[in-house]
Amino acid sequence: MSAPKKSQSSFAKQFQELEEIAAWFEGDAVDLEEGLTKFERGMTLAHGLRERLQEAEVTIERMQQTLPQDNDD
């Protein structure tokens, strides 16, 4: 149960990291050496995120309702 949580959690984080890298590239002076390192990381992130998008099933967990539903109070 914790594995998909972790991957989901990392989705938001990884997407954010990717956005930050993309924002870095929008700056004025892009250093080529640093840019290539970041580009490689960005592409790896994008690949992982795209794989997550392929997931199809929704997982449903039932939460126990602590309150009796037919209670008139």
Place this chain on the structure above:
Amino acid sequence: MGAQECKSVWCHPLVSVLSSVLRCTGMRVLTVSEFLGGINEVLASVPALVEGEVSGYSMSQGKWAFFSLKDERGMVACFMPAWKVRHEVEDGMLVRVAGVPRVYEKSGKFSITVEALEPVGEGSLKRAFELLCEKLRAEGLFDAGRKRTLPRFPERIGLVASGDSAAYSDFLRILQNRWGGARVVHCDVAVQGTSAVDAICAALHEMREVDVVVLTRGGGSLEDLMAFNSEEVARAVFACAVPVVVGVGHERDVTIADLVADVRASTPSNAAERAVPERAAVASELRLLEQGMASAVRRAVDARRAMLDRFLRRGVAFVHARRMLVDAHARTLAQGTAVVVQQAHQRTRDAEHRVMALFTARRDTWQARVDAAARLLVGLNPARLLERGYAITTSGGRIVRDAAQLRAGDMLHTRFARGSATSTVTQTSGE
């Protein structure tokens, strides 16, 4: 006059009858309290369910609500604990109350002690809705400034809905289409009926380890949606630990829960659309990010190439300029050198002339000497000697000048003025 009346009452024939009854049956006369107690016991066994128009509604010390219910022909007093009043009430509203009829001992006043009250009919429900809206708006529950932003990629989604409802299945269907792989924590609640309010409030309270909560149900009448217009649910949505999306009813239905929600969805399907992104849109955004990075890298490479080109051009220009300079120097140098060489050549030519003159003079001298020597040599020519009778004898290719060179048996070759002869040495002598 009072004394006369009194006397006349006691002289009434009925009093005489009652006295006779009491004597015969053994019944006793009750005190007022005893009488009212008996009456209230009887009344307690007939719970009242009464519908009427509210009149004279007032709240005492925030603890008790007093009002009357009336219709065209009658009126009955009511009071109820304030905390049990779950709707906003005002005069003229048609309500239905459930409670116990009772005569209040101290005043002898008859009233209904109300346990539950609800507005009846569209008019009253709308009015109650409006009143609660005004109250909650004044408290700031609808303020745009307190609305929380939903997480863009929610990890766990709390779903408060009836598991049997179309709203539940619609929500999950759209969720799956848009954002497969999502995790839903579902709390199955009644969304209408007497338990709905408490169930929804408890579910909202318990939803803690989720990123967003979705509270949803399908459409219905104003009465069906009553739970979503209750103050308790409104406050529970407001107090929920995480942002809440409320999607109730059809697009035209607006409940108080909708107004308090951080995000209002028009339908259960729309709630799913508001709660999660669509994967195609995210995929497209990923593509844009990738393209942005790629073109930035390309631009950086182009910039580097342009820089190298500039550097190279500058280098070439520099070298060219240097070459021109060197060429200029070389030309200057060459011109200087030519003069020097010319002078040298001149000097050489002068020297040659001098040498030649000297050599010519010497040659003439030498020629005279050679001629004289030649003339002398003609006199010494061996052929002339041979003509005069001399012969030249050789042995082993060498001219024989001394007999001691020879041994007996050596071959001798003798050349004469004309012809030659070969002979063998037989003897030599020293003279």
